[in-house]
Amino acid sequence: GESVGLHLPTLSVQEGDNSIINCAYSNSASDYFIWYKQESGKGPQFIIDIRSNMDKRQGQRVTVLLNKTVKHLSLQIAATQPGDSAVYFCAELSRGSNYKLTFGKGTLLTVNP
Amino acid sequence: GAGVSQSPRYKVAKRGQDVALRCDPISGHVSLFWYQQALGQGPEFLTYFQNEAQLDKSGLPSDRFFAERPEGSVSTLKIQRTQQEDSAVYLCASRGDSRNSPLHFGNGTRLTVT
Numbered sequence: 001g002e003s004v005g006l007h008l009p010t011l012s013v014q015e016g017d018n019s020i021i022n023c024a025y026s027n028s029a030s031d032y033f034i035w036y037k038q039e040s041g042k043g044p045q046f047i048i049d050i051r052s053n054m055d056k057r058q059g060q061r062v063t064v065l066l067n068k069t070v071k072h073l074s075l076q077i078a079a080t081q082p083g084d085s086a087v088y089f090c091a092e093l094s095r096g097s098n099y100k101l102t103f104g105k106g107t108l109l110t111v112n113p
Numbered sequence: 114g115a116g117v118s119q120s121p122r123y124k125v126a127k128r129g130q131d132v133a134l135r136c137d138p139i140s141g142h143v144s145l146f147w148y149q150q151a152l153g154q155g156p157e158f159l160t161y162f163q164n165e166a167q168l169d170k171s172g173l174p175s176d177r178f179f180a181e182r183p184e185g186s187v188s189t190l191k192i193q194r195t196q197q198e199d200s201a202v203y204l205c206a207s208r209g210d211s212r213n214s215p216l217h218f219g220n221g222t223r224l225t226v227t
């Protein structure tokens with residue numbers, strides 16, 4: 001399955017499948033990107049980040065891909081588990097700022113057992 | 114280790130009341146942020162502190178909102194004469210010295226104005 005971020009804010013996958021969550025950003029000056037996971041009733045939890053001098057970064061079961069040409073960011077989750085069900089936000093930091101992180105609207109990931 | 118702690122977790126206020134929301138950041142974190150999150154939306158920036166200095170308050174919706182961090186650690190977000198449109202989750206986050214490091218968020222205070 002695949003989500004187009006802002007346009008399709010819900011993604012439903014089967015347990016064990018891979019998930020891809022997408023995020024489009026508009027600020028070409030953004031040079032640092034973060035993916036957050038937010039479970040109901042909790043604050044955003046850091047998953048993985050990437051700087052603009054990289055195209056790909058891997059973590060545990062997660063991979064972030066950055067395509068600066070089309071200003072697109074994606075989060076891939078391998079072997080999705082029920083505990084991965086949450087809202088996922090991408091956030092960006094502009095080169096001109098040291099602190100103002102801007103969040104996208106989020107994608108709701110539902111994992112079916 | 115201890116994360117960002119916020120209190121209260123839930124606050125119900127009658128319209129016109131003043132409220133104070135507390136944030137206890139990760140020890141040693143220089144930078145502290147307040148964000149507002151409406152239902153179904155991403156967090157929106159409110160204000161930023163570096164130590165005790167409030168360097169940016171451009172996101173505060175009105176002059177009814179006031180934030181302080183007098184000793185460079187604990188911060189308080191105060192909302193005077195609350196209105197229904199102030200109902201939201203208020204998130205606090207802290208970060209170390211590096212620009213390219215993630216914000217660590219607390220679990221927020223859910224404010225409901227009736």
